[in-house]
Amino acid sequence: MTAIARITLLSLVMGLSACAVHRPPEPGLPPIPPSEPSTTPAPSPTSPGTPSAPIKPSKPQPRTSASFAPPPGGNSHWDAKLGVYVLDDQTNTFYRQRTYYRWNNGWSRAISPDGPWEDTDIHGVPSGLGRQFGQ
Numbered sequence: 061m062t063a064i065a066r067i068t069l070l071s072l073v074m075g076l077s078a079c080a081v082h083r084p085p086e087p088g089l090p091p092i093p094p095s096e097p098s099t100t101p102a103p104s105p106t107s108p109g110t111p112s113a114p115i116k117p118s119k120p121q122p123r124t125s126a127s128f129a130p131p132p133g134g135n136s137h138w139d140a141k142l143g144v145y146v147l148d149d150q151t152n153t154f155y156r157q158r159t160y161y162r163w164n165n166g167w168s169r170a171i172s173p174d175g176p177w178e179d180t181d182i183h184g185v186p187s188g189l190g191r192q193f194g195q
Contacts, residue, residue, distance in 0.1 A: 131155040134173060143188035147173065154189060161185050163193050 128145070130136055135148040136155060144154040144161065150173060152163040160170045167185050168177040182190040 128156055131160070131173070139188075141188060142192055143186050152193075154186075156186055161189060163189070167193075 128138075130138075130145055131147065134155070136145040137148065138144075139146050142154065144156040147153040147155060147160075150162075153173060154161045155173075158171065160173050162168050162170070162177060167180045167182065167189075169180050169184060170177045
């Protein structure tokens, strides 16, 4: 048998064996829904006159970021909207990537929450802070 005939025969056997492995769904089981999003709304599980269950409160915001380390030794929480840690014990003081930012009628930054503070403009702060406070 030539090499081309062997390859052809092997391809045919492999192709047909894939068909033999697939079993049709058993009767009585519900069909599997398509994986792509549907454009039609899902039917409501309750009838129109029945009151629906109360809406669950949203999940609490994480205390830390998955991308940025929290400030060392300070009480803070992650604000995803601003993209920084907010220091809990200092007003308008923020932290991200080893830098502290402070808003006091203008922006300043430092490597310590106690300063020394260096004046900066909106371009020297994370973008979420610039949008929130403006200048």
